[in-house]
Amino acid sequence: MALNRQDLPLSRTTGRSPRWIVLGFLLASFAWAPIIAMSFTAPPTVSLTAVFVGGLVVFGFALLLVLLNAVDPGRVPAAGIRNTVLLIAVSLVLWAPSYSWAEPGEQPWAWLAGFAVAASALASWQGGVTAVVVLVSAAGVGGAAFEGSPVPSVVTSLGCAVAVWAMCQVLVWAHRLWLAAQDGREAQAELAVAEERLRADRELHDVLGRRLAVIALKAELAAGFAARDPDRAAVESNSIRDLANGTLREARRAIHGETATDLPTQLQSADLVLSSAGIRTTIDADPKALALIPASLAALLATVIREAVTNVLRHSDARSASIVISATTSLVTLRVVNDGVSRSLPAYGTDGTGIAALSARCAAVGATLVAGRSGEDCFELRLESREGLGGPS
Numbered sequence: 001m002a003l004n005r006q007d008l009p010l011s012r013t014t015g016r017s018p019r020w021i022v023l024g025f026l027l028a029s030f031a032w033a034p035i036i037a038m039s040f041t042a043p044p045t046v047s048l049t050a051v052f053v054g055g056l057v058v059f060g061f062a063l064l065l066v067l068l069n070a071v072d073p074g075r076v077p078a079a080g081i082r083n084t085v086l087l088i089a090v091s092l093v094l095w096a097p098s099y100s101w102a103e104p105g106e107q108p109w110a111w112l113a114g115f116a117v118a119a120s121a122l123a124s125w126q127g128g129v130t131a132v133v134v135l136v137s138a139a140g141v142g143g144a145a146f147e148g149s150p151v152p153s154v155v156t157s158l159g160c161a162v163a164v165w166a167m168c169q170v171l172v173w174a175h176r177l178w179l180a181a182q183d184g185r186e187a188q189a190e191l192a193v194a195e196e197r198l199r200a201d202r203e204l205h206d207v208l209g210r211r212l213a214v215i216a217l218k219a220e221l222a223a224g225f226a227a228r229d230p231d232r233a234a235v236e237s238n239s240i241r242d243l244a245n246g247t248l249r250e251a252r253r254a255i256h257g258e259t260a261t262d263l264p265t266q267l268q269s270a271d272l273v274l275s276s277a278g279i280r281t282t283i284d285a286d287p288k289a290l291a292l293i294p295a296s297l298a299a300l301l302a303t304v305i306r307e308a309v310t311n312v313l314r315h316s317d318a319r320s321a322s323i324v325i326s327a328t329t330s331l332v333t334l335r336v337v338n339d340g341v342s343r344s345l346p347a348y349g350t351d352g353t354g355i356a357a358l359s360a361r362c363a364a365v366g367a368t369l370v371a372g373r374s375g376e377d378c379f380e381l382r383l384e385s386r387e388g389l390g391g392p393s
Contacts (some may be wrong), residue, residue, distance in 0.1 A: 027067065031060075033111065033115035037109070038052075038108075042101055044101070068083075080124060087119065094112060098112065113160075118165040139153040139156070211246070211273065213313035214243055218236050222236035222237050267305065267323065277313055280321070315341075321336070366386065367386075
């Protein structure tokens with residue numbers, strides 16, 4: 001059956017709710033950064049308090065941009081770098097007022113630095129390293145300048161960064177794992193679509209290639225008989241019409257994935273097509289043995305026969321052809337032989353949909369397919385499979 005659009009999984013763009021849930025959790029966790037900084041700071045005037053609050057709002061906005069990069073790693077890398085640099089820059093702007101207006105014994109800027117480092121590390125390890133070097137160093141300088149010792153500020157910033165990063169990293173990792181699973185499902189869907197297109201191309205190649213070759217031959221015959229034998233020309237014209245209608249039906253079935261690939265049907269079709277092209281055809285296959293061949297092997301034999309018939313029509317001036325299938329409990333053999341192969345012509349069936357592709361397909365299921373010249377002007381295709389009537393030996 002052909003692949004329908006509704007069979008495809010939803011893409012990432014149609015299911016963003018996990019991303020927003022993760023982002024909401026991160027915002028709830030990182031909202032403590034401006035709260036703690038404001039709680040541990042006492043600006044001397046109302047206007048300076050308003051300025052400081054405005055700075056914290058900008059800090060929160062920069063923090064949001066970095067967290068967006070953390071939950072959406074597919075964003076442009078340059079944008080992530082800019083956002084991390086912006087967060088570090090805003091944090092450094094708040095360094096002097098935070099230390100100058102800090103309440104006794106508190107390190108408000110060290111807490112801001114810790115949250116900024118954690119957010120940068122969640123977005124990318126490069127941003128985390130940069131933030132650690134710049135912001136923790138600034139915390140140490142601030143502690144030494146305003147508190148007499150860099151240790152409390154450095155310990156506070158590093159401790160906050162590690163604790164917040166560890167708490168949120170698990171969630172971010174799980175979200176990225178979910179995104180990878182979504183990408184895998186999308187890739188699987190795209191692969192299914194590609195396989196369906198290849199199947200349709202292969203079916204149309206088989207159907208149209210052989211049928212159109214026969215129609216072309218019959219059209220030449222009808223044109224030759226038109227003047228000297230109108231009745232024979234009419235017969236050939238009717239045959240062309242029937243073949244064209246049959247070709248149209250098979251093409252439609254191929255597009256919708258309904259082409260018959262059972263072995264008896266393909267043998268009958270091969271006899272009809274070759275005979276219609278004026279090729280004397282001999283088919284030697286025991287119907288009882290055909291019914292006992294495993295379904296997967298029968299489908300492979302049908303495909304090989306169909307390709308062989310197409311190649312006979314397209315690449316030879318055959319007068320006779322034979323198809324022989326022999327089957328035992330340990331070996332199944334298919335031989336397709338035709339004459340009319342000129343020595344000046346290269347060996348046929350070497351294109352992407354010919355013998356080379358069939359050989360690879362046979363090898364994938366443990367069968368062997370060989371093809372080459374046989375005798376003066378004959379060509380032989382031979383398939384052997386150890387999967388006999390009793391299954392794999």
